[in-house]
Amino acid sequence: MKSMKQLFLIPILMFSLNSLAQKNETMTNQDIVIKFLNGFNNPTQIKASLDLLAEDYKFKNPMIQLNSKTEFIALAKEIGAVVTGINITNIIENSDWVATFYIFKSSIPGLESNLASEWFRLENGIIKESHLIYDTSEWRKFYKQMKSK
Numbered sequence: 001m002k003s004m005k006q007l008f009l010i011p012i013l014m015f016s017l018n019s020l021a022q023k024n025e026t027m028t029n030q031d032i033v034i035k036f037l038n039g040f041n042n043p044t045q046i047k048a049s050l051d052l053l054a055e056d057y058k059f060k061n062p063m064i065q066l067n068s069k070t071e072f073i074a075l076a077k078e079i080g081a082v083v084t085g086i087n088i089t090n091i092i093e094n095s096d097w098v099a100t101f102y103i104f105k106s107s108i109p110g111l112e113s114n115l116a117s118e119w120f121r122l123e124n125g126i127i128k129e130s131h132l133i134y135d136t137s138e139w140r141k142f143y144k145q146m147k148s149k
Helices: 002-025 029-038 043-050 069-082 137-148
Strands: 053-061 064-066 083-094 097-106 113-123 126-134
Touching (some): 029 043, 029 113, 043 069, 053 069, 069 083
Parallel strands (some): 053 126
Antiparallel strands (some): 083 097, 113 126
8 A cells, every 4th residue: 555655656746846847947027038138248149039029029219119020130230239238237027027227338438338227028938028218318429420420
């Protein structure tokens, strides 16, 4: 009788351990956003970051509004040429929303360190939209100078 109980306990224990392992592999919305932003710190990880975006991803910042992942990828190539890193200082998750506060660094003289807040909405582990907020006054001057050259 005792060995019969053990025989039943082994599959139950194995199932329980397997379930726990699968739960640990599941990323939270916060984990997904961290992985996305970290891609801008390491060019070898940017593809993994962009894979976290929905095809109909919506991106908005004070200067631009994009309506697809394809449009954002084109922008990300430009961003990657000047952004040298993102340092998340605060992050919080509430249901489908993740709010971040971070410092992004750039290689542009006078714009080396920038404070930003970005709000992300996720569905089923995919980033559907984000709203980036930062002071664009100096950035606008930079872009204006670039266009005049």
